[in-house]
Amino acid sequence: MIDILILGAGAAGLFCAKWLQSDNYLILEHNTKPAQKIKISGGGRCNITNLNLSIENYFTHHPNLAREILHDFNNTALLSWLIEHGCEPVIRKSSQYFCPQSSQQLIDLLANKRVILGEEIVDVVYENGRFITTTKKQKYISRTILVATGGLSYKKIGASDIGYKIAQKFGHTIAPLFPALVGLTVQKEQFWFKELSGVSMKARVKVGDKEFYDDILFAHRGISGPAILNASLYWKSGTIEIGFLQAFPKLIPHKILSTQLPLPKRFIKHFLQHIGIPDRKVVDLSKEQLHIVRQNLLAFTFAPAGTFGYERAEVTRGGVMLDELDEYLQSKIVPGLFFAGEVCDVTGELGGYNFQWAFSSAKRAAKGINASIAHS
Ligand SMILES: Cc1cc2nc3c(=O)[nH]c(=O)nc-3n(C[C@H](O)[C@H](O)[C@H](O)COP(=O)(O)OP(=O)(O)OC[C@H]3O[C@@H](n4cnc5c(N)ncnc54)[C@H](O)[C@@H]3O)c2cc1C
Structure with a gap:
């Protein structure tokens, strides 16, 4: 019998293996290569973590445990581990740590001879204190399992819902799943965005009490960009x-309005058309018209129709609820069943936060698995 069966050779599964005390383990992966998300992440250079790490950068229903896990193996600890293993990340965009040359460097670091490729996991059952994992080819019997099968986004490189299915099968609650870190589609009233496809600018985007100041990009399907x-x-x-402008300029009365707004010309043209304001000399516009321009440029409000979907989303929001897991991310329902990475209900913002969670949670699960094996 195998001590530990790791489901999924992604960031969390491979990193967990680095911390296991027993070498009686296997990692199952249905792709023909491991870590395909690491490969394509961060534009091929993998944004591993961030200088500024806080639970405020995450969406989760249970921030206390997530905060504690992120604190226990934080960005500094991760960077030290990477440097110790010969991969010194470089900082870009003031706070984001990337692989120095390419994401392959991180993949090479995590490489593991115990990965069995081409094994698609279809089911797990628990019988007489052991787990029986069925793949399309065979069965594996293990004392413990780590579910590290990730989220639903980017099916074309291996994403599947198997982790959520396994969790649900064992009685776990899944926080509602939703594509996240993804572009937003627009309703009919905002179809003017489509005319602007390709235009980008810095803007402030506010949703609830969260605010982001970064690039936005108009797209054929709606609106995208980091913010x-x-x-x-x-x-x-x-x-x-959306705050297209952060401060409204002082306007010169005898000059044309559009020439005085520090925004892309194409944007201003369609924006003014949309709000029904003619592009005239400022002196020829009423106070009310100028008020409408000002208000909409500083705080344009709209209701998105939806998202670009899992095929374009970087992550899946939601997942296995942490209140049904112990401090080692072990199921409180079935002992020996562990979870790590994106399959959990902890989803980070752009900037390396999702890999940080994958690594922190994997390290924590490894601690629990080691204890579980030692006591069995
Ligand atoms: C385009 C893109 C860019 C990204 N860039 C960044 C970035 O720069 N920084 C950042 O922090 N995050 C980034 N992310 C998010 C990040 O990649 C994930 O959050 C992270 O990979 C999650 O790690 P994981 O190990 O939980 O899951 P994954 O890395 O997805 O690993 C899960 C593994 O399980 C395997 N698997 C799934 N189902 C089965 C099955 N039925 N049988 C066998 N194997 C299975 C998968 O093939 C995969 O190898 C990006 C995501 C995408 C899509």
Whole structure:
């Protein structure tokens, strides 16, 4: 019998293996190569973590345990581990740590001879204190299992719902799943966004009490860009607010309005058309018209129709609820069943927060697995 069967050779599964005391373990992966999400992440350079790590950068229903796990193996600890193993991340965009050359460096670091590729997990049952995992090819019997099968996004590189299915089968509650870090589609009233496809600018995006100041990008399907992607993590339904300008300029009365607004020309043209204000000399516009321009540029409010979906989402919001797991991310329902990574109900913003969670949670689960094996 195997001590530990790790389901999924992604960031969490491979990192957990690094901390196991027993070498009687296997890692099952249905892809033909491990860690395909690491491979494509961060534009091929993998944004591993962030200088500023806080639970405030995450969406979760149970922040206390998540905070504690992130604190226990934090960004500094992760960076030290990476440096110790010969991969010194470089900082970009002031706070984001990336692989120095390519994400393959991290994949090489996590490489593991116990990964069995081409094994698609279809079911897990628990009988007489042992787990029987069925793949399309065979069965594996183990004392413990770690579910590290990730979320639903990017099915084309291996994402599946098996982790959630296993959790549910054993009686776990799944916080509602939703594509996140993804572009937003628009309703009919905002179809003017589509005319702006390709236009980008810095803007402030507010959703609930969260606010992001970063690039937004108008797209054929709606609106995208880092500020929108971050906002999508916190958006469920209802409105979001965009501040296209952070301060309204002092206008010169005898000059044309559009020439005085520090925004892309194409944007101003469609924006003014949308709010029904003619592009004239400022002196020829009423106070009320100028008020409408000002208000909409500083705080434009609209209700997105939905998201670009899992095929474009970087992550899945929601997952296995932490209150049904112990401090080692072990099931309180079935001992020996552990979870780590994106399958859990902890989803980070852009900037390396999701890999940080994958690594912190995997390290924590390894601690629990080691204790569980030692006592069995
Ligand atoms: C395009 C893109 C870019 C991203 N960039 C970043 C970034 O720069 N920084 C960041 O922090 N996060 C980034 N993310 C998010 C990050 O990749 C994930 O949050 C992280 O990989 C989660 O790790 P995980 O180990 O939980 O899951 P995964 O890395 O998804 O690993 C799960 C593994 O399980 C395997 N699996 C699934 N189902 C089965 C099955 N039935 N049988 C066998 N194997 C199975 C999968 O093939 C996969 O290898 C990005 C995501 C995407 C899609």
